[in-house]
Amino acid sequence: MVLSLTPEADEALRRALGHVLRNGKTVVDLFIETRSSVAVNLENGVVRESAIRETRGAGMRRLCNDDWHYVSTTDVSAHGLEALLARAAGRESTAARVPEIAFAATPGDALADPATLLAALDAADRAARSTDGSIRYVSVMVEDTLREIVVVRPDAPIVRDRRRFTVLGVRAIAQRERKARRAFRSCLGESPQDCFGDGKPSRTAQEAAEAAVRRLESVPVPVGEMTVVLGPGSPAALIHEACGHGLEADQVDAGTSPYRDMGARVASPLINIADDPTPGRAAIGAYCIDDEGTPAQRVDLIDRGYLRNWLYDEHTARKHGRSSNSHGRRPSFLYPPLPRMATTMVCAGDDDPDEIIASTPRGLFVTTVGDGRVDWATGAFALQVTEGYLIEGGRITAPIRGAVIAGQGSQVLQTIDRVGCDFRLHVNSGGCVKGGQAPLPVSFGQPTLRVPRLLVWGGE
Amino acid sequence: MDETAALEYCGSLVRRAVACGTTTAEAYARFISRFQARVTRTGVQTEDAAPVGELALRVWRGNHMALATSTWSRDLQPAALVETAIRMADEVGVPSGAALPGSHPDSSIRRLAPPDQVSETQKVALARRAFDLASQALERPVDGVQYNEQRSLICLANSLGLASSYWKTRCSLSTWARDGKRDLNATVGGRNLEALQPKALAGRLADQAGVREPRPCPEGAWPVMMEAPVGAELARCLGHLFIYESIERGLPLWLKRMGTRVAGPTVTLVDDARREEGANTQPIDDEGVPSQRTVLIRAGVLTAWLHDCDSAARFHVQPNGKARRQSYQHLPRARPTNIYLEPSPSGTASSRVELPRGVVASTCVQPASVSPFTGQFLVVVDGWWVEQQERAWPIANIQLSGNLFRLLSSLVVVGSDLAFEDLSGCGSPTLYVGEMQVSGTR
Numbered sequence: 001m002v003l004s005l006t007p008e009a010d011e012a013l014r015r016a017l018g019h020v021l022r023n024g025k026t027v028v029d030l031f032i033e034t035r036s037s038v039a040v041n042l043e044n045g046v047v048r049e050s051a052i053r054e055t056r057g058a059g060m061r062r063l064c065n066d067d068w069h070y071v072s073t074t075d076v077s078a079h080g081l082e083a084l085l086a087r088a089a090g091r092e093s094t095a096a097r098v099p100e101i102a103f104a105a106t107p108g109d110a111l112a113d114p115a116t117l118l119a120a121l122d123a124a125d126r127a128a129r130s131t132d133g134s135i136r137y138v139s140v141m142v143e144d145t146l147r148e149i150v151v152v153r154p155d156a157p158i159v160r161d162r163r164r165f166t167v168l169g170v171r172a173i174a175q176r177e178r179k180a181r182r183a184f185r186s187c188l189g190e191s192p193q194d195c196f197g198d199g200k201p202s203r204t205a206q207e208a209a210e211a212a213v214r215r216l217e218s219v220p221v222p223v224g225e226m227t228v229v230l231g232p233g234s235p236a237a238l239i240h241e242a243c244g245h246g247l248e249a250d251q252v253d254a255g256t257s258p259y260r261d262m263g264a265r266v267a268s269p270l271i272n273i274a275d276d277p278t279p280g281r282a283a284i285g286a287y288c289i290d291d292e293g294t295p296a297q298r299v300d301l302i303d304r305g306y307l308r309n310w311l312y313d314e315h316t317a318r319k320h321g322r323s324s325n326s327h328g329r330r331p332s333f334l335y336p337p338l339p340r341m342a343t344t345m346v347c348a349g350d351d352d353p354d355e356i357i358a359s360t361p362r363g364l365f366v367t368t369v370g371d372g373r374v375d376w377a378t379g380a381f382a383l384q385v386t387e388g389y390l391i392e393g394g395r396i397t398a399p400i401r402g403a404v405i406a407g408q409g410s411q412v413l414q415t416i417d418r419v420g421c422d423f424r425l426h427v428n429s430g431g432c433v434k435g436g437q438a439p440l441p442v443s444f445g446q447p448t449l450r451v452p453r454l455l456v457w458g459g460e
Numbered sequence: 461m462d463e464t465a466a467l468e469y470c471g472s473l474v475r476r477a478v479a480c481g482t483t484t485a486e487a488y489a490r491f492i493s494r495f496q497a498r499v500t501r502t503g504v505q506t507e508d509a510a511p512v513g514e515l516a517l518r519v520w521r522g523n524h525m526a527l528a529t530s531t532w533s534r535d536l537q538p539a540a541l542v543e544t545a546i547r548m549a550d551e552v553g554v555p556s557g558a559a560l561p562g563s564h565p566d567s568s569i570r571r572l573a574p575p576d577q578v579s580e581t582q583k584v585a586l587a588r589r590a591f592d593l594a595s596q597a598l599e600r601p602v603d604g605v606q607y608n609e610q611r612s613l614i615c616l617a618n619s620l621g622l623a624s625s626y627w628k629t630r631c632s633l634s635t636w637a638r639d640g641k642r643d644l645n646a647t648v649g650g651r652n653l654e655a656l657q658p659k660a661l662a663g664r665l666a667d668q669a670g671v672r673e674p675r676p677c678p679e680g681a682w683p684v685m686m687e688a689p690v691g692a693e694l695a696r697c698l699g700h701l702f703i704y705e706s707i708e709r710g711l712p713l714w715l716k717r718m719g720t721r722v723a724g725p726t727v728t729l730v731d732d733a734r735r736e737e738g739a740n741t742q743p744i745d746d747e748g749v750p751s752q753r754t755v756l757i758r759a760g761v762l763t764a765w766l767h768d769c770d771s772a773a774r775f776h777v778q779p780n781g782k783a784r785r786q787s788y789q790h791l792p793r794a795r796p797t798n799i800y801l802e803p804s805p806s807g808t809a810s811s812r813v814e815l816p817r818g819v820v821a822s823t824c825v826q827p828a829s830v831s832p833f834t835g836q837f838l839v840v841v842d843g844w845w846v847e848q849q850e851r852a853w854p855i856a857n858i859q860l861s862g863n864l865f866r867l868l869s870s871l872v873v874v875g876s877d878l879a880f881e882d883l884s885g886c887g888s889p890t891l892y893v894g895e896m897q898v899s900g901t902r
Binding site: 038040046047048049050051052053054055056057066067068069070071072073074075076077079080087100113114115117118173180181182254255256334335336371373375377378380436457 | 494496500502503504505506507508509510511512513514525526527528529530531532533534535541544545547548549551552553554555603606638641643789790791825826829833834840899900
């Protein structure tokens with residue numbers, strides 16, 4: 001279901017906003033959103049969830065220096081939008097007249113057929129369970145989502161963006177005697193065909209099952225300071241949490257960022273970090289325009305170790321005397337935009353990842369990280385290692401369990417001494433939470449990185 | 461939309477679904493007004509969401525069920541919602557033998573009246589006053605204060621004759637400030653604006669700020685006294701082990717046997733959505749089953765699980781009113797409501813209980829976690845190190861861990877000071893644990 005606005009309706013909406021402006025208020029934008037999704041979950045071969053969801057809503061922001069007022073509603077009828085304009089203007093009603101907005105299905109926009117989803121889930125379920133006799137539990141979920149946003153301003157053409165992604169996730173539990181271990185893997189596409197093609201569901205499921213089985217042989221991690229090699233993909237969560245949030249302009253303005261000195265050396269000369277929301281690399285959270293209507297652009301944040309830019313929305317950009325660099329984002333119409341990351345990447349270096357491992361006599365190789373604690377203001381972090389291996393004599397050996405890596409994000413960036421050429425984007429099926437807002441889809445990625453000294457805690 | 465119209469809207473959705481050939485149908489609707497005012501050093505920001513309408517329709521075709529959800533708008537076409545739900549049930553329905561509740565006398569539903577309307581100006585004024593009081597208590601301006609309010613009208617109707625509605629309101633005031641490398645946070649909650657005490661908020665912040673220069677805590681296995689906020693986290697974690705999914709995903713075998721001793725004799729764990737003090741008080745659960753008090757562990761012995769209609773059917777028992785929806789977009793599943801450990805009738809009213817040497821855990825720094833596979837319980841707390849029954853020095857960011865099942869057997873409920881957490885709805889008196897692994901002042 002997409003928003004279908006005639007040119008006349010476009011003009012009427014902009015006139016309505018202009019009317020609110022004439023009442024002496026600074027209205028920044030009207031944001032209208034539709035989101036449709038279909039989700040199916042299979043647990044041990046039985047359907048446990050079958051849901052189809054439709055969301056529509058609108059939000060409007062009135063901004064005046066650092067004071068702002070944000071109003072939102074699910075009532076997107078003409079009457080509902082007129083009431084929204086009045087609330088934004090701080091009045092009982094306005095003379096603004098809003099056209100009825102049509103929501104219409106257009107060819108090519110249909111969500112995946114439930115039977116197609118079920119076939120992909122069945123294939124994944126079978127692949128996981130046939131991997132090993134110790135696999136005791138398999139949960140496979142798939143969600144196909146289509147979102148469209150429209151940003152209306154009184155002084156600019158209406159802009160719109162359509163965002164589509166299909167994500168399939170597999171959780172497997174392996175059990176042997178009293179030991180049970182789990183693992184999770186996911187794959188993503190910009191359509192169901194993209195996500196399900198080339199046997200991806202089965203391969204993803206098999207990887208999850210194999211990882212759970214490997215973890216049955218895990219040994220407790222040795223604790224203390226050691227060399228940690230962060231593998232490609234998932235460990236970029238550390239960069240997102242412990243460094244990325246400090247590069248958002250509102251954190252800088254609030255004094256809760258360690259990255260306040262533009263131009264300063266903040267990382268090893270081997271490190272380049274960028275945030276690139278533009279579509280094309282199958283990243284959750286990619287877009288053509290941000291949630292304020294600014295065309296998406298790549299932002300180079302750290303260049304050869306030097307701080308070069310922050311992530312801006314319009315509000316923070318105006319305070320800095322600049323233009324937004326397309327990172328004004330919101331999880332839905334219920335929230336005002338904030339400067340947020342989209343697809344944060346540590347760029348690839350020159351080193352051969354195998355050689356990085358071979359040149360490490362002893363250490364920890366981290367392949368996936370999970371939950372943890374991060375202090376955005378200082379970059380201090382403690383993150384669980386959900387999958388990792390010992391490095392002994394330059395070789396990857398036993399899988400470990402119960403590891404937590406801890407340190408300072410800025411210190412990690414400064415001390416990285418090897419950067420692999422194997423950049424990988426992580427399929428992040430969770431979301432990023434900030435400022436009490438709902439989780440926002442984000443992606444991150446990195447190549448293999450080596451940190452010479454990092455604290456590793458352990459426990460069962 | 462008023463209460464009568466909202467209930468009629470749900471009823472009409474159900475009638476339409478039945479007319480289209482569903483075996484059973486259920487409509488759930490929530491109409492929300494949400495208001496937030498944030499006062500910072502530089503300005504005031506407000507967010508006002510209303511009306512936000514959420515609809516969830518479940519339909520059964522034989523023994524297969526599906527969910528279709530939509531936001532509400534005046535121009536919504538209910539026929540489309542019914543059609544998509546039926547199509548999903550036919551093509552990828554969830555096998556479900558759940559027996560939904562039928563009509564029940566209105567007397568069993570204790571309606572919570574809609575709260576009085578309070579103006580936006582009054583709400584912002586309260587946040588400003590809290591900002592001033594918290595800043596006075598800290599002796600410098602705090603970073604911010606936030607007032608949150610959510611008023612919900614919840615309606616539920618099904619094809620077996622159920623038609624019920626009730627109001628739910630939650631308000632909270634929170635403040636935050638940076639103290640060197642520490643974040644200070646305090647929150648107070650209540651059912652309405654009048655219940656919020658800015659002075660209490662300022663007091664909580666001052667208490668946190670007063671714990672200056674925490675010193676390292678001796679690592680190792682020590683006895684632990686858990687004050688109410690930490691005990692409530694333990695109760696919350698326990699509650700999540702009493703649901704069907706935990707058992708299916710590998711919970712240890714002992715939890716499958718009713719009547720087994722699983723904890724010390726002073727331990728009684730209760731879940732009660734009718735308890736006034738809890739944040740999750742509601743007259744019916746999210747499937748319409750009347751809320752009830754359920755004793756999960758009585759004097760250390762396992763007595764019940766949490767059930768929604770579906771899990772009750774699988775276990776051949778009656779549902780006990782614990783179905784909750786993570787959001788309207790999710791299926792109802794058994795989850796804890798107001799879960800708490802009962803206080804000791806002979807316990808001390810004070811949390812200052814004798815402890816020769818060990819840890820007093822006063823507040824949680826982050827939510828506790830428990831592995832349903834291994835029973836490993838982990839919580840990070842602030843508190844005190846105790847020497848010779850005296851609070852010797854403050855400790856911060858201490859990790860307490862242990863096997864939950866062993867911990868339960870050495871758990872003694874020592875306090876009569878039951879207190880519920882403002883936001884989570886979980887409660888506990890002061891608890892004593894014989895031994896926990898204490899680590900990490902990092």
